[in-house]
Amino acid sequence: MTAFWPVLVLKMLLRRARRGVIMMAATAMAVACLIALDAVMEGVGDAMIRNSVAAAGGHVTLTGTARRAADEAVASEVRRWPGVCEALPRRTQAAMLSHGRSGAAVTLVGVVPAERNWSIVAAKIIGGGFPRGGGSILVGSDLADRLGAAVGDRLEATVSGGVGRTFTVCGVFRTRLPHLDAQLVLAGMDDVAPAQQSVHVFLADPYAAPAAAARAGELAVAASQWQNDLPELAGLISLNRFSMNVVLGLALLILAFGISNNVFQGVSQRRRELSILRAMGLTSRGVMAIVLGETMLMAAVAAVIGAAVGIAATLLWARWGLDLSPWTSGNPHFLISAVVYPRLTGGGVIAPMAVACACGFLAALAPARRAGRSTIMQGLRML
Numbered sequence: 001m002t003a004f005w006p007v008l009v010l011k012m013l014l015r016r017a018r019r020g021v022i023m024m025a026a027t028a029m030a031v032a033c034l035i036a037l038d039a040v041m042e043g044v045g046d047a048m049i050r051n052s053v054a055a056a057g058g059h060v061t062l063t064g065t066a067r068r069a070a071d072e073a074v075a076s077e078v079r080r081w082p083g084v085c086e087a088l089p090r091r092t093q094a095a096m097l098s099h100g101r102s103g104a105a106v107t108l109v110g111v112v113p114a115e116r117n118w119s120i121v122a123a124k125i126i127g128g129g130f131p132r133g134g135g136s137i138l139v140g141s142d143l144a145d146r147l148g149a150a151v152g153d154r155l156e157a158t159v160s161g162g163v164g165r166t167f168t169v170c171g172v173f174r175t176r177l178p179h180l181d182a183q184l185v186l187a188g189m190d191d192v193a194p195a196q197q198s199v200h201v202f203l204a205d206p207y208a209a210p211a212a213a214a215r216a217g218e219l220a221v222a223a224s225q226w227q228n229d230l231p232e233l234a235g236l237i238s239l240n241r242f243s244m245n246v247v248l249g250l251a252l253l254i255l256a257f258g259i260s261n262n263v264f265q266g267v268s269q270r271r272r273e274l275s276i277l278r279a280m281g282l283t284s285r286g287v288m289a290i291v292l293g294e295t296m297l298m299a300a301v302a303a304v305i306g307a308a309v310g311i312a313a314t315l316l317w318a319r320w321g322l323d324l325s326p327w328t329s330g331n332p333h334f335l336i337s338a339v340v341y342p343r344l345t346g347g348g349v350i351a352p353m354a355v356a357c358a359c360g361f362l363a364a365l366a367p368a369r370r371a372g373r374s375t376i377m378q379g380l381r382m383l
Contacts, residue, residue: 023262024302027359030255031306031352032313034248038348039314040322041244043340045237047324048333049206052233053226054120055177055335058088058200059209061229064221074219075199081215086202088115093195096158097139097167097185099147106143106185108157110192118202121173121186123336127151128171133188136170140181144172159193167191175335233333252355259363263295264370291368292361299360303353310352311344318342 053059062078078087091110096103116122116130121138128151131138139149149155149169157165167187175181199221203212209225216223227234318341325338 023259024298024305026258027255027299027302027356028306028309030251031303031356032310034251034352034355035307035310035344035349036314036317036342037247038244038352039310039318039342039344040340041240042345042348043318043322043342044324045240046206046343047337047340048233048237049226051120051336052230052333053202053206054118054123055175055180055332056226056229057090058118059203059206059226060201060212060216061224062199062201062216062219062221063197063224064219074221077219078199078201081212083204083208084201084212085204086114086118088112088118088200088202089189090115090198090200091189091192091194091196092198093159093192095185097143097147098156098158099149099153102147104143104146104182106183108137108159108185108187108192110187110189112189115186119186120175120336121180121184124173124175125171126174128169131170131186131188131191133190135165135167135191136188137167137191138171138173138186139169140184141172141174142178142182143185144169146182160195165191177332177335236333248351248355251352252359255356255359256363259295259299259359260366263291263364263367288368292364295360295364295368296357299357303356306356307349307353311349314342314344318344 049059062074072089075087075089078084089112093108093110095106095108097106097108098104111119111131113130113132122130125138126141128138137155139147139155144150147155151169151171153169155167155169157167159165173181201212203209206226209227213223213225321339321341323339324334328334328338331338
């Protein structure tokens with residue numbers, strides 16, 4: 001008796017296999033597309049954060065008093081935190097840079113050699129190379145044009161207190177961000193006085209920035225995270241997620257209407273069979289259970305198949321990436337690279353599967369109630 005209902009549902013389902021396959025294929029395709037779309041949206045968010053953080057200076061910025069925040073010992077301690085990829089100390093100082101009769105106010109930043117692996121500036125060098133210390137500096141293209149300087153030229157720098165220093169241009173970069181190209185100057189760490197010091201932290205998971213910032217209290221330093229430093233980016237990512245939820249809701253409605261129409265037609269075509277079952281002693285609730293059971297079974301199988309297809313397609317897609325450069329020209333969030341790598345998430349896989357199963361249940365309720373209300377005489381008239 002325990003196996004009666006599953007066997008009955010399966011037999012009823014197999015009797016109309018063609019219609020069931022069509023419904024399952026449509027549901028599986030919807031689940032696969034939703035999983036892939038969510039992965040692409042996550043990849044777009046990751047790419048925007050990766051590019052923007054490279055320009056801003058890290059997922060988390062630690063600042064403090066005296067020399068402590070820029071001490072290499074503090075950076076080494078931060079690197080041991082879980083999820084931290086790199087912690088880079090920096091020294092920042094305002095300066096006046098001049099070449100001949102031309103001059104400009106700039107921000108002089110002292111960096112360590114590892115900076116070249118994380119900075120947008122290092123990725124956008126158009127001439128020369130990264131500063132190696134010894135009085136070498138890397139300047140922006142707008143600043144170089146304004147000063148009439150090129151690689152190899154010597155520039156005079158005056159910092160607070162009237163202290164002068166001579167630097168040699170070792171490279172020129174162009175990011176297409178005016179505030180960087182016209183004002184930023186990179187130098188070796190030892191070539192910049194510690195007027196303002198900080199440690200810039202890069203994380204494997206950008207969304208773990210709040211947790212990393214909370215740990216800054218262990219070092220007695222202040223911390224800011226990219227969500228606060230780049231509020232427009234955080235808002236844009238939130239908008240993308242809201243848009244994905246809207247798409248998920250629309251897919252729910254479309255899928256529910258399709259399944260409901262399929263089940264209604266199936267109930268109408270099988271009214272005679274259902275009436276015979278009623279005549280054999282099956283209750284109204286039993287008829288409803290059959291209709292709901294076979295619809296839920298098809299939805300569940302289709303959800304699993306669709307998830308497998310969506311995951312496989314996304315993993316293959318993520319291997320090569322998706323180049324969005326034709327549609328992101330000039331977008332500051334894609335300056336380093338416009339290649340997006342779709343990323344699967346637990347919610348992005350489970351939510352479409354849950355939506356498919358929910359659609360199957362909700363869409364089958366009305367047809368199941370209609371089938372359960374059918375009388376024996378209504379069905380026997382069709383014999």
